Amino acid sequence: MKRLSILGSTGSIGKSTLSIVEQFPQRYSVAALACGRNVDEAFAQAVRWHPKIVSMASEELAGELTARLRQTGVSEIHVVYGSEGTVACSTLPEADFVVSAIVGVAGLEATHAAILAGKPVGLANKECMVAAGEILTQAARRRNVPILPIDSEHNAVHQCMRVGAHSEVKTIWLTASGGPFRQAPLEQFESITPEQALKHPTWVMGRRITVDSATLLNKGLEVIEACRLFDVQPSQVRVTVHPQSTVHSLVEYVDGSILAQISVTDMRLPILYALAYPERPASSLTFDLATLRHLDFEEPDFARFPCLRLAFEAAEKGGAHCIALNAADEVAVEAFLERRIPFMGIPRTIEKVLASTPEAHPATIAEVLAADRETRQMARALLA
Numbered sequence: 001m002k003r004l005s006i007l008g009s010t011g012s013i014g015k016s017t018l019s020i021v022e023q024f025p026q027r028y029s030v031a032a033l034a035c036g037r038n039v040d041e042a043f044a045q046a047v048r049w050h051p052k053i054v055s056m057a058s059e060e061l062a063g064e065l066t067a068r069l070r071q072t073g074v075s076e077i078h079v080v081y082g083s084e085g086t087v088a089c090s091t092l093p094e095a096d097f098v099v100s101a102i103v104g105v106a107g108l109e110a111t112h113a114a115i116l117a118g119k120p121v122g123l124a125n126k127e128c129m130v131a132a133g134e135i136l137t138q139a140a141r142r143r144n145v146p147i148l149p150i151d152s153e154h155n156a157v158h159q160c161m162r163v164g165a166h167s168e169v170k171t172i173w174l175t176a177s178g179g180p181f182r183q184a185p186l187e188q189f190e191s192i193t194p195e196q197a198l199k200h201p202t203w204v205m206g207r208r209i210t211v212d213s214a215t216l217l218n219k220g221l222e223v224i225e226a227c228r229l230f231d232v233q234p235s236q237v238r239v240t241v242h243p244q245s246t247v248h249s250l251v252e253y254v255d256g257s258i259l260a261q262i263s264v265t266d267m268r269l270p271i272l273y274a275l276a277y278p279e280r281p282a283s284s285l286t287f288d289l290a291t292l293r294h295l296d297f298e299e300p301d302f303a304r305f306p307c308l309r310l311a312f313e314a315a316e317k318g319g320a321h322c323i324a325l326n327a328a329d330e331v332a333v334e335a336f337l338e339r340r341i342p343f344m345g346i347p348r349t350i351e352k353v354l355a356s357t358p359e360a361h362p363a364t365i366a367e368v369l370a371a372d373r374e375t376r377q378m379a380r381a382l383l384a
């Protein structure tokens, strides 16, 4: 029985993880749940799963959850809060595996703490790897702690890399659906609304990642994530637009063979893979290859999707530029969703922030978080 600590349990990945626990009760149980602000969902999950601890984003929300649990007669669940609370969840001695699925750098400290505590991590939170990938992967390698990617593309790469040696890998090909504006003319991009950007053609996800998929910044973050997770150079990672989202990614070996991973577009499959690795439990997440008519692959258009170019540039520089890329984007996406800037204001904001970011390589999580805060201030000042 693997006991899970799920960071971001109230989100899209968190709920999919719980549905895997539901399907495999003989394999998985819930030890800890770290939530943000959604008290209703946290309450329902706590009552259903009876974890040892639950964390909320603030003291006030933790108080609200405690009161509701007590009213229901549940008194044995310990409710904690803030970043200390998420760290308590990720380092809980009773937890054997940590699912890192908080959105943004809010999940960074807890993910780092899990690795330091020697817990295998299933990583969905790509922002963590982008902001502090060098620190996280070094800590994991030193302690021999596995980081198993949940992001579908990296999960596919992980699967394709099981069949060859690292030195034999030539190129990692990350597939991108192209988002809802793959074929939209450039002149329409300025007037794209939040409602249009929040309609992803193939995946149902959280708000930030959905907008990031529309700008292709998400694919840029994944390029950086791939460099860190698989220890390759940015020049070894390429993006191909594949609208069917059936091939989740590919690995090209030096002999010319290209291996691809194909499956349903359902995040429960990469979550199950990460939880069960190195086993492959039988599941109902099947894909009928006979229904597949064609697979399209296109070059990404860097002119219409400048966020992808900016991400490759940040990947080459590493360190502070990757932190700035992620932080500036988060601030800009928030402004776009609040209708304070147009869609193309997102890449413009990121580009200005990156131009003012000095080259630096923060060596600790505290330095990463400080650089992240500075960038956010810079981005907010620019937008004001």
Ligand SMILES: NC(=O)c1ccc[n+]([C@@H]2O[C@H](COP(=O)([O-])OP(=O)(O)OC[C@H]3O[C@@H](n4cnc5c(N)ncnc54)[C@H](OP(=O)(O)O)[C@@H]3O)[C@@H](O)[C@H]2O)c1
Pocket: 007, 008, 009, 010, 011, 012, 013, 014, 034, 035, 036, 037, 038, 039, 056, 057, 086, 100, 101, 102, 103, 104, 106, 124, 125, 126, 127, 150, 151, 152, 203, 204, 205, 206, 207, 208, 209, 267
């Ligand atoms: N969804 C996907 O298909 C997918 C695919 C690949 C990778 N990812 C990555 O997985 C991560 C999660 O994505 P998602 O789509 O699941 O996002 P989401 O639906 O927006 O969920 C985010 C989760 O983070 C929690 N959270 C936010 N701020 C927090 C804080 N300060 N402290 C503690 N918890 C906090 C939220 O809690 P509340 O809701 O309670 O506020 C929620 O549980 C992201 O890094 C994303 O890039 C997602």
